[in-house]
Amino acid sequence: MNILIVSPFFSPNIQIASFRIDAFARYFREAGHTVTVITIGERDETVTRYGCTVHYLRDWAGNLSGSDARKRFVGPLRLMLMRMQFLCSLDWRALWRRRACAKARELLDREPADVLLTSYSPLAPHMIALRLRKKGYKFHWVADMRDEMSDHPHHSLHIARRLRRVERIVLREADLVTTVSRPLVDQFRRLCGHDRFLEVRNGYDYEEVRDASFQPRFTLGYVGRFYWESRPDNLFEVLAEMKRRGEIPSDFRFRIVGNHLRLVVPEAIRDNVEQEAEVPHDEALAILRQLDVLVMIHPTGRRGVYTGKVFDYLASNKPILALFDPRDVVADLLAETRAGFVADNDDREGVRRKILECHRLWRDREVLPRDWEKIRQYRRKNQVGILLKHLEATLRRH
Known part of the structure; x- marks a missing residue:
């Protein structure tokens, strides 16, 4: 197959969304297919990554490079321009979209694609696919939604209504819609009259860590x-109270690695909480081995969303403390793989009990009996498969 991928997220970008698109490109290519990617870069250039041809196109409205002084001057203007693009077109990459669409047409005129895979968000890639269809190009369109579109909880009612119209068009026109969980598949299905959906979860891309290791001081971590x-506010309060009661060691550590803003930490645990700068993904994986408990936090109410880090956490052989809705997909995942504990982020007593479980494992030098066979299905290669x-199978029938 000749596969064209259009997404603003791709290496060397280190956001979770990029890891998903990287995996599609890498493992399509490893399976013997020809893969071309159109993405955003600091400059216009064409390079080879993972054996794929990658066309980087600069987004003049959205790129931010150069000196710190330039960033301080240009940054606010860039954010304002991106905000204006979104308010006008629901797409904060609308200007880049024109350039990317022109590049896609150039490539398709040269050699037709069997498959076009586009990602959301932003809206730009899906709009490019719709534009190409309107121009008469033929391809099997995979619209990768990842998370919600119009139902995203942070959209205003006005924005949600505008997005809903575009969303229905994308769902109707795409040959296949992929997303990361069964609840999101069901959510999208309610907006259209077909069943062309496929659940493709995120995953991890490194060898599972089977050996057990423990830190000299009880160490929690959020990467x-x-x-x-x-937010970790409730967790901070629980940890402060547990420290006061002597339920956990007074010298425990809570390492927060890569958060973009400094957090306000209660005075009682200020010496315990260490806020560290963002690191490359490989370094982040190494840090997981320096922790005793891997923390995840998600607000109650938003359903069907796997945070990307859960899959990296799965393969680490460290207990996961997920402050998530106990009725949601992450709770099911941890129960299936026997990899951790779940408590509602708003349930402070429940959080306390799960921390005590994690502390007991550290104190007694025990590990959870992970189901490694089930965990391996979440390797990115297997999910892309x-x-x-x-x-x-679909293209063979046609």
């Missing part, structure tokens, strides 16, 4: 950013 309502198998 990544806190987004929106995913689900999509690849579907595409090969």
Whole structure:
């Protein structure tokens, strides 16, 4: 197959969304297919990554490079311009979209694609696919939604209504819609009259760590950013109270690696909480081995969303402390793999009990009896294989 991928997220970008698109490109290519990627870069250039041809196109409205002084001057203007693009077109990459669409047409005129895979968000890639269809180009369109579109909890009612119209068009026109969980598949299905959906979860891309290791001091860790309502305030209060009661060692550590803003930490545990700068993904994986408990936090109410870090956590052989809705997909995943504990982020007593479980494991030098066979299905290669198998069968029929 000749596969064209359009997404603003791709290496060397280190966001979770990029890891997903990287995996599609890498494992499509490893399976013997020809893969071309159109993405955003600091400059216009064409390079080879993972054996794929990657066309980087600069987004003049959205790129931010150069000196710190330039960033301080240009940054606010860039954010304002991106905000204006979104308010006008629901797409904060609308200007880049024009350039990317022109590049896609150039490539398709040269050699037709069997498959076009586009990602959301932003809206730009899906709009490019719709534009190409309107111009008469033929391809099997995979619209990778990842998370919600119009139902995202942080959209205003006005924005959600505008997005809903575009969302229905994308769902109707795409040959296949992929997303990361069964609840999101069901959510999208309610907006259209077909069943062309496939659940393709995120995953991890490194060898599972089977050996057990423990830190001299009881060490919790959170690797990544806190987004929106995913805040550690309740956890801080619980840890402070447990320290006061003597339920956990007074010298425990809580390492927060890669959050983009400094957090306000209660005075009682200020010496215990260490806020560290963002590191490359490989370094972040190494840090997981220096922790005793891997923390995840997600606000109650938003369903069907796997935070990307859960899959890296799965393969680490460290207990996961997920402050998530106990009725949601992450709770099911941890129960299936026997990899950790779940408590509602708003349930402080429940959080306390799960921390005590984690502390007991550290104190007694024990590990959870992970189901490694089930965990291995969440290797990114295996998840991409689900999509690849579907595409090969579908295109064979046609």
